[in-house]
Amino acid sequence: MSENTFKKKEKNKTKDSASGSIFSRLDKTLGGNNAEGGLPVHYLPYVLFIVAICIFYIGNSHYADKTTRKIDKLHQEVEDLRADYTTLKSEYMFASKQSEVAKKVKKLGLKESEKPPFKIIVEKGEY
Template sequence: MAQNTFRQPERIVARQKKQKRKNRLTLWINDVIGLDRLFGEDNAWPIRHIDRILWVTLLLIIYIGLNHNAERLVRRIQRSKTQVDELRAQATTLEADFMKSGKQSELSKRVSGLGLTDSLTPPHKIVVNLNEH
């Protein structure tokens, strides 16, 4: 007859498989990079936690890249605001010049070279009766 044994829960078995997979990864990285020579064979802390170290390093690189991107965007926005202010001032100046050039005194100055002068008599109002046409 077979002997009765305790069955391990599935969570523990899955955790052991994951631990074996993690150990294979750390052993492979250790073989490629040679971390045991760098830290010493008795100090296995960096080798055991290399996945977390790499994850934090990746997050730091992403953070630095996003920070540079944000600063570049702020500089570009500031440059655009300066250009918009300059263009607004230029448009205001051009509009004022245009409004000034439409005045009667400015027009009379420009057409005096052609020999035209202003009329001294005011314009006449033409009144049409409804019966006349």
């Protein structure tokens, strides 16, 4: 007959995804022993490429923000200039009315002509 023995408990090799931190799972995925011998140089081009893309992304977002602020500032300036233009145009239209011009030139001693203008005709031989 065979001899009775104790049953050995098997260790659970896979843990729940909720247990353990992100870094421990990352270490298990990358095989944590890769960096023991030194810097893994074969990852370096990928890391540099990702860093370059991140720097470009950050610079591009700063440029876009600066451009947006500049556009808003220019829109405000255009609105101010449009308001100034409208005001000056109305002032000039009022000042160029015939009655207003007559009031201004009356101070100089000029008066408005009551006869309409006439056309001067010059013969060919006269001039």
